[in-house]
Amino acid sequence: MPSSEPTASARTRRPIERIGATVLREFVQAIVAGEYGPGQILPTEAELTAEFGVSRTVIRETMKRLQEKGMITVAQGRGTHVQPITSWNVLDPLVLSTMISNDRTLGVLDDLSVVRSALEAEMAGDAAATVDDQTRLILRERIENMAESVSDSSVFRDADVQFHLAVMDLSGNALAANIARALILHAVHSDRYTGLDPTRAFELTLAEHEAVVEAIDAGDARRAREAMRDHILGSWQRRRLPTEKSPGM
Known part of the structure; x- marks a missing residue:
């Protein structure tokens, strides 16, 4: 009979929500720590997909979440720019906790x-x-x-x-x-x-x-x-x- 046990890959695969949350935390950390400075243009969607090893859907959702937190702006044809701290939603739990930890x-x-x-x-x-x-x-x-x-x-x-x-x-x-x-x-x-x-x-x-x-x-x-x-x-x-x-x- 076929085994009902999940395969090793199924056991270790992270749900899409967890993957997205991890990528989002890494981006917030990078912006707060100054790895991406105010006014800097982020890498392209294709480059970020390759760098993080995730789908374009995850990258697009991450950019949407960062926009909601006031940390980036996305302009069609001009790229994705990092916003200065004065634009951030500093009461956002992830933004505030990351600012404090850094x-x-x-x-x-x-x-x-x-x-x-x-x-x-x-x-x-x-x-x-x-x-x-x-x-x-x-x-x-x-x-x-x-x-x-x-x-x-x-x-x-x-x-x-x-x-x-x-x-x-x-x-x-x-x-x-x-x-x-x-x-x-x-x-x-x-x-x-x-x-x-x-x-x-x-x-x-x-x-x-x-x-x-x-x-x-x-x-x-x-x-x-x-x-x-x-x-x-x-x-x-x-x-x-x-x-x-x-x-x-």
């Missing part, structure tokens, strides 16, 4: 922390301006979770993120919350963003969060904004890794 100087994470602090400061102010008993209860629960996990770094970091997400939700500012949520959830998985924990880092972080809660609890929007901004920027500077030197320096 952030040797930490400039991307510096900028990310500034943007986070501005957005989350305003959201903390909004939460304070509309504070009610339910808001107070939610934030107290988040603070208690952090306080109970100071001795466990992974649990504490998760409780920290949940606190920030709660403030975002309580602000009522859905647009700012969506942007800030994308920034924090993709950055938090990076060792560069986690950085180094100085002495009593979690205790300091907990105290800063308590200052945010006290300001929101009091309905003091100005103080809530200041406390959140100071926390995000101060926490980043405490744990920021030394800047890596460029090759050859």
